[in-house]
Structures are given as structure tokens and as C-alpha cells.
Amino acid sequence: MKIEDKRVLVTGVAGFIGSNLTDKLLNLGATVIGIDNLFNGRLENLAEALNNKNFQFHKGDIRDFNFLLDIFKDIDIIFHEAAFTSVPQSVKMPESCNDVNINGTLNLLNAARKRDVEKIIFASSSAVYGDTPTLPKHENMPRIPISPYAVTKLTCESYMEVFHQVYGLNTTSLRYFNVFGPRQQDSPYSGVIAIWLGRIIKNKSLIIFGDGNNSRDFTYIKDVIQVNILAAENKSSGAILNIGAGSPITLLDLAKLMLKLTNKEELGIIFDPPRPGDIIHSYADISKVKEILKFQPKYTQEQGLRDYLEWYCKKYEVNLKIK
Ligand SMILES: NC(=O)c1ccc[n+]([C@@H]2O[C@H](COP(=O)([O-])OP(=O)(O)OC[C@H]3O[C@@H](n4cnc5c(N)ncnc54)[C@H](O)[C@@H]3O)[C@@H](O)[C@H]2O)c1
Incomplete structure (x- = not known):
């Protein structure tokens, strides 16, 4: 069909x-x-x-x-x-x-x-x-x-x-x-990437809840x-x-990657106490979906971030120099 x-x-x-x-x-x-x-x-x-x-x-x-x-x-x-x-x-x-x-x-x-x-x-x-x-x-x-x-x-x-x-x-x-990607909202409850991008644009430090060793796919x-x-x-x-993408990244590495890609490393990172209900590590085994639906992710996290950042800068006429 x-x-x-x-x-x-x-x-x-x-x-x-x-x-x-x-x-x-x-x-x-x-x-x-x-x-x-x-x-x-x-x-x-x-x-x-x-x-x-x-x-x-x-x-x-x-x-x-x-x-x-x-x-x-x-x-x-x-x-x-x-x-x-x-x-x-x-x-x-x-x-x-x-x-x-x-x-x-x-x-x-x-x-x-x-x-x-x-x-x-x-x-x-x-x-x-x-x-x-x-x-x-x-x-x-x-x-x-x-x-x-x-x-x-x-x-x-x-x-x-x-x-x-x-x-x-x-x-x-x-x-x-x-x-993550285009149209994700920068609000207190949305994904961390959209929130961090919002903070980068406002020239604010990135906030991590916990020590940053939490990982996500x-x-x-x-x-x-x-x-x-x-x-x-x-x-x-x-x-x-x-x-999932099938590859984990820690929040600390993700924050550093976003700061690097946007040339804003000087903004730095703030560590706040962990939030209730937050999961520490999460990373997908995607062998079943590969087998049943023949799914193959096309974007690594870095490729996805670049695509998202380029879309964002064009859409909102933001002048970030993406590395
Ligand atoms: N974004 C993620 O990382 C993620 C991860 C896991 C699962 N999901 C799931 O994917 C789906 C889409 O998520 P998203 O990130 O696009 O969220 P989103 O909040 O942007 O979209 C959800 C939409 O549902 C609408 N909605 C809420 N209550 C409704 C109701 N009672 N009747 C009709 N519409 C209603 C909202 O107005 C909103 O437009 C959700 O089911 C979410 O739980 C998302």
C-alpha cells in the first residue's frame, strides 16, 4: 500500500x-x-x-x-x-x-x-x-x-x-x-535541544539538570x-x-556540541539539581524496526543538529555562524 x-x-x-x-x-x-x-x-x-x-x-x-x-x-x-x-x-x-x-x-x-x-x-x-x-x-x-x-x-x-x-x-x-528538529518549541517543557538553542540565541548559558552524564538517543x-x-x-x-538513532550521547557532550557548532563556547554550562521523573540513561536497540520495517536512520546527532540549526537560522533570520 x-x-x-x-x-x-x-x-x-x-x-x-x-x-x-x-x-x-x-x-x-x-x-x-x-x-x-x-x-x-x-x-x-x-x-x-x-x-x-x-x-x-x-x-x-x-x-x-x-x-x-x-x-x-x-x-x-x-x-x-x-x-x-x-x-x-x-x-x-x-x-x-x-x-x-x-x-x-x-x-x-x-x-x-x-x-x-x-x-x-x-x-x-x-x-x-x-x-x-x-x-x-x-x-x-x-x-x-x-x-x-x-x-x-x-x-x-x-x-x-x-x-x-x-x-x-x-x-x-x-x-x-x-x-528533535524544526518547529520544536522553546518552552520550559519542550525538548532540551530546542530550549538550549533558544538560550544560545539569547546569549545565555546552557542549563543541565543533574551532572550531565545522563544520556539520550x-x-x-x-x-x-x-x-x-x-x-x-x-x-x-x-x-x-x-x-531512535541507535547511538547515545550524554547531555554534557550534546551541550558542548551545540556550543561548538554555533561558535558560542564562551556561554558555558550551568548545572542545576536533577528533576523528579527524569530518566538517567536511555538508548535504543533498533534492530527490530530495522528488520520489520527496513528502517535505517539517515541522520547522526551532529548531522541532525546542523540541519536543524540551518533551518532555524533561515526561518528566523538569526545570524549564527554554524561550524
Ligand atoms: N518530541 C519527542 O521527543 C517525543 C518523544 C516521545 C514521544 N513523543 C510523542 O509524539 C507525539 C507528538 O509529540 P510532539 O513532540 O509533536 O508534541 P507537541 O506537543 O508539539 O504536539 C502534540 C499536539 O497534540 C495537540 N493536542 C494535545 N491535546 C490534544 C487533544 N486533547 N486533542 C487534540 N489535540 C491535542 C497539541 O495541541 C499539539 O499540537 C506525542 O504523542 C508525544 O507524546 C514525542
Whole structure:
């Protein structure tokens, strides 16, 4: 099944991943129906899509079942990106996180079942592994969530599996490991790369929570989009797959790399106390997704950072000399 002939629904379409995915799907010739309640997303992210005749935007909430049923007309594939996405916020407001992520996802699955959707691809998270010491993280190891956000992602994966087994819905869960790239927001709750870039532009030091030896498998957005399309075009069903670059970097090395690439080494780094719910090490074993979807990441962290920095400087007319 080729994506260009499909009518696809993207939830969370005005967000970081949803909007980038939408632009790619439209470029490939798919028809895209996008929904977002604009809780965190921005219409500005859809500037290109809104000029495309194959795109429709509907403002609405995935917790509203009747809204979903109205939208679901001849949808072939769903990319489910909408979520309450912040780990620290989920610690402060577990009930809101639960409501959006679990009740919203269950609504979507029920609407998909009623309307005979071919496939749903769910944006899960490496957060489901918690802080278990085993590295790299592989799909069958114990999952021990340490935040309300992670609990909701793990529950939704189970719902994906159950809807596959019980109702025959074709589902795939992609466990993203720290995605970064264009349109990621520089807010207190967004990814560290976007936050640090915001600080570099304001000529402020980079802040690390903890000693900087925490490691992450930062994954470039273009690879995340590539794998979503591979998942949509693949016949396998019920799979849960790690999505990462497959190579860890410590936060300290990442901070140094960003300062070096932007020629701002003089700004330096500040170390603050660790935050509750933060995971110490996270690094993906991506052999399963390589085998099942023939996925091969195209961006190392340094290549992804360069691509992102170049996009950012052009878009916001920022004068950084990228090394
Ligand atoms: N960015 C990452 O590093 C990362 C890592 C792991 C998993 N994920 C998952 O990937 C998905 C996309 O993340 P993102 O980084 O693009 O986040 P984002 O916050 O930029 O996008 C999420 C979008 O969902 C929308 N939304 C929130 N609640 C909604 C609701 N009730 N109804 C409709 N829309 C709603 C928001 O307005 C926003 O536009 C999320 O499910 C997230 O949990 C992201």
C-alpha cells in the first residue's frame, strides 16, 4: 500500500511531529485531514499545509467522540500524535494527562473500529522503560514507568495491541526516543535541544539538570517521519518498535556540541539539581524496526543538529555562524 494514494488522519497536526509529518505526506501526494485542539500546537506550523488543496484542518479535541466520528469519513490510515506531552507537567497534573492520552486514544481507537480504518500508527515513547539499568533498551525488557506520562503511553500501547487482537485493527506503536528538529518549541517543557538553542540565541548559558552524564538517543525528526511512512506502508500489525538513532550521547557532550557548532563556547554550562521523573540513561536497540520495517536512520546527532540549526537560522533570520 503506497501512501500517496491514501486519505490519512493526523492527530496533533499543529504540533512539532504532526506538522512535519503532514508536510511530508502532502509532498508525497496523500490527502491529509488534520485535527488539533491547539492546546500546545500552533497554526503557524501549518502555514505550508493550509495552502495545499489536499489538506483539511479541523480544530477539535480527541476526547470528543462525536467530533471524531464526524471527521472520520473514508480515512485509510491514522497517525496518532496528539497527546499531553510534558513529563514534568504530567507529574503536576496526572489526571489531565490521563484524560487526554488514555481517554483520547481510546476514543480514537473506537472511532477507527467503527469506521473501518486500515491502520493506526501510535506515537509512544521511550519513557515506558523508566529507569531500568539495562542498556540499550529493547522492546521485550520490563517496562517500569516512573511518571504519569509514561503510564499513559504504556497503557495506550496495550490498547493498540488489544484492538489488534480483539477487533483485528491494524496497529503499530512507535516508541520514539527524544525527537528533535524544526518547529520544536522553546518552552520550559519542550525538548532540551530546542530550549538550549533558544538560550544560545539569547546569549545565555546552557542549563543541565543533574551532572550531565545522563544520556539520550536523540533522533532527528526526518528519521521519525521516514519510519512513520514505512510503518504505514508495511503490512505487519500489532508491532511495538523502538525508534531512535541507535547511538547515545550524554547531555554534557550534546551541550558542548551545540556550543561548538554555533561558535558560542564562551556561554558555558550551568548545572542545576536533577528533576523528579527524569530518566538517567536511555538508548535504543533498533534492530527490530530495522528488520520489520527496513528502517535505517539517515541522520547522526551532529548531522541532525546542523540541519536543524540551518533551518532555524533561515526561518528566523538569526545570524549564527554554524561550524
Ligand atoms: N518530541 C519527542 O521527543 C517525543 C518523544 C516521545 C514521544 N513523543 C510523542 O509524539 C507525539 C507528538 O509529540 P510532539 O513532540 O509533536 O508534541 P507537541 O506537543 O508539539 O504536539 C502534540 C499536539 O497534540 C495537540 N493536542 C494535545 N491535546 C490534544 C487533544 N486533547 N486533542 C487534540 N489535540 C491535542 C497539541 O495541541 C499539539 O499540537 C506525542 O504523542 C508525544 O507524546 C514525542
